[in-house]
Amino acid sequence: MLSCFRNPISNKKKKGFFLKNGAAMLEHLIHDFNGKCNPIRMYSVEELSKATNDYKSDLIDMDWNFKLYKGVHEGQEILVKMFYRIRSNVDESVDLITNEVAIASNMSNHKNFLKLIGCCLETKLPTLVYEFPAKGNLSCHIYTESDHHIGLVWPTKLKIAIQVADAVAYLHYGTTKVIVHRDIKPGHIFLDQDYVAKLSEFQMSVPIPLGETHVDVDTITGTSGYLAPEYAVHGRTSEKTDVYNFGILLFVLFVGKRMSSLLVQNEGISNPGSPCSSNESGHWSVENRCKSYLEDNILEDENKKQVEECAKLVERCLQENPDERPIMTEVAQLLRSIKSL
Numbered sequence: 001m002l003s004c005f006r007n008p009i010s011n012k013k014k015k016g017f018f019l020k021n022g023a024a025m026l027e028h029l030i031h032d033f034n035g036k037c038n039p040i041r042m043y044s045v046e047e048l049s050k051a052t053n054d055y056k057s058d059l060i061d062m063d064w065n066f067k068l069y070k071g072v073h074e075g076q077e078i079l080v081k082m083f084y085r086i087r088s089n090v091d092e093s094v095d096l097i098t099n100e101v102a103i104a105s106n107m108s109n110h111k112n113f114l115k116l117i118g119c120c121l122e123t124k125l126p127t128l129v130y131e132f133p134a135k136g137n138l139s140c141h142i143y144t145e146s147d148h149h150i151g152l153v154w155p156t157k158l159k160i161a162i163q164v165a166d167a168v169a170y171l172h173y174g175t176t177k178v179i180v181h182r183d184i185k186p187g188h189i190f191l192d193q194d195y196v197a198k199l200s201e202f203q204m205s206v207p208i209p210l211g212e213t214h215v216d217v218d219t220i221t222g223t224s225g226y227l228a229p230e231y232a233v234h235g236r237t238s239e240k241t242d243v244y245n246f247g248i249l250l251f252v253l254f255v256g257k258r259m260s261s262l263l264v265q266n267e268g269i270s271n272p273g274s275p276c277s278s279n280e281s282g283h284w285s286v287e288n289r290c291k292s293y294l295e296d297n298i299l300e301d302e303n304k305k306q307v308e309e310c311a312k313l314v315e316r317c318l319q320e321n322p323d324e325r326p327i328m329t330e331v332a333q334l335l336r337s338i339k340s341l
Contacts, residue, residue: 014045014122021121024094028102032177032207037105041118043129047073048120052080061137070132077132078117083125096203097126103202106175112167114190114200133190133198142186142256151256154303156195158339161250163197164189165332168246172239172328178208180237183222184245186252206237214238225259229320240322246331247317251290254310255297287318309338
């Protein structure tokens, strides 16, 4: 495994970054996966600069601390994830990035994760290289607020839902520890040429220690409207917080509208993730409202039975009590059963 980090570097400064970043990555691999990882390629600063035309190539996406660029290296399209520091502590930023590398490298054999090809450790903050998702970001395909935008058809949405459920289930049960994603949303899901879903973004993901059912975190991260109540209020993190998160994703995917716009446009939906999930009169919890909205707003007759069952599944995923939510393997199985209706 150490061979993954061997790279002859002549420049003293780059070598210092390489050793520091490699040590942080190794620490995560040992802590979370007993030192195991799938082999990844080491890129030099010069290789990635050339691949992205000095980062003047297409800017695919950006988030709170990174930008995604399209690049071409040795005739292959790649996705280059360049981080920028927004926190004063460089070590903390490196820790988040190497956490992502440790997790992503161990998920890369699963077809529904964005595959980590390699990284560059010669920069102050590591730069990551992923497979290039030809169809881009899921959020570019599902929102239908504008009249000229045609969203995904129902069968494709259901296929994507199954694939993301498989990915989250593998994150929970596919390795020696349960890994909780903490921010499952359309912006963190990519699509390949055949609309195969690829889950990504693991900086804030956390492992649940063996023998434990949850961890309590000090920093609440994630997207407003997607957070489970116990996590948003108390920082309690478990596989069931991901299930809630996935329930909101299903709702947004199926109705084709942003959660923020639904919260504003519909008095019937209170803010998921807020301490109170019912309206002023105390009736209709958020799971009931999402279920009702799905049933009332998806009018494709040929898919009516599937929609009804999906609405019931969303309701189950959004239960306020985490013990009443299904686990992700059950969610994936139920979605497959719904597809066969």
